[in-house]
Amino acid sequence: MAPLVQWNPSTQISRGNVSVGIAPAVVDIDAPAVAELTTGTGLDCSIQTFNGTSSTDSESIDWLCDPASEQLPGSTTHTIDDLVIKGTGQADATLIADLNVGDVVYIWRRDGLAHDTAPAAGQFVWVWKVIITSIDPLEANNVFVGITAHITVLSRSAQAVAIVA
Amino acid sequence: MTEIKPSDHGIVVEHKDNDIRFAVSDANYNPKVHRKIRDLRPGESVLTYQPRSKGALGDQSGTGTDETGAGSESDASEALSESAGSAAAATKTEGSAPAGTKGK
Numbered sequence: 001m002a003p004l005v006q007w008n009p010s011t012q013i014s015r016g017n018v019s020v021g022i023a024p025a026v027v028d029i030d031a032p033a034v035a036e037l038t039t040g041t042g043l044d045c046s047i048q049t050f051n052g053t054s055s056t057d058s059e060s061i062d063w064l065c066d067p068a069s070e071q072l073p074g075s076t077t078h079t080i081d082d083l084v085i086k087g088t089g090q091a092d093a094t095l096i097a098d099l100n101v102g103d104v105v106y107i108w109r110r111d112g113l114a115h116d117t118a119p120a121a122g123q124f125v126w127v128w129k130v131i132i133t134s135i136d137p138l139e140a141n142n143v144f145v146g147i148t149a150h151i152t153v154l155s156r157s158a159q160a161v162a163i164v165a
Numbered sequence: 166m167t168e169i170k171p172s173d174h175g176i177v178v179e180h181k182d183n184d185i186r187f188a189v190s191d192a193n194y195n196p197k198v199h200r201k202i203r204d205l206r207p208g209e210s211v212l213t214y215q216p217r218s219k220g221a222l223g224d225q226s227g228t229g230t231d232e233t234g235a236g237s238e239s240d241a242s243e244a245l246s247e248s249a250g251s252a253a254a255a256t257k258t259e260g261s262a263p264a265g266t267k268g269k
Contacts, residue, residue, distance in 0.1 A: 025187035025216040035183040100193045103211050
């Protein structure tokens, strides 16, 4: 018998190797095109963290014959944590325009490549179809000036999907 | 070109960089990056309007989805009639499409 193959890629730190961007339109979130992603704006240099998760509720059915309940997966909800974006406070019109507050925009994230590598066909990205529901000024403290963007996720690519030409 | 006809529930625009058509609400219309195509029709909404690329439209009509093809043609004619005041701009819109397709 062949030995068990261990999944053990070399460890990559996320800092410098993740890019996140906002695109105004993606026709198919499971097949984003290079031109669709490069039209938007990159946020890697103005955010500190990005967290996109999902949760699934389960349905339990209690059959009379069975003391253990049957569990069925329910619907899945995707979420993205509020995005804290560095700003100037006075000349943020370009950023605000890209966010299209209240309308559908697309947030994409590419892991494992130097953040300034140009998007190209074949690279794997996660794509979220979202609405930026509102933006707030960042809490005023001694760190930096910026905005908080609250995000509602409408749908997400099935997994990390390859960019098409 | 910068003045858009007021509509209460959004417009279909084309992005100037990649020619993809999608819907935005009037408040988010930005003449620097958006080219207005038409107002949303009754029954359409900004959130449900599915973005589409010009190339895909051509492909779809080629593969026999007649409805989609006819829809795209009427969209184009609407765009022309709506921006009749700026005929030069409309011509530019139509002329720039093949160039963009070639670039891809």
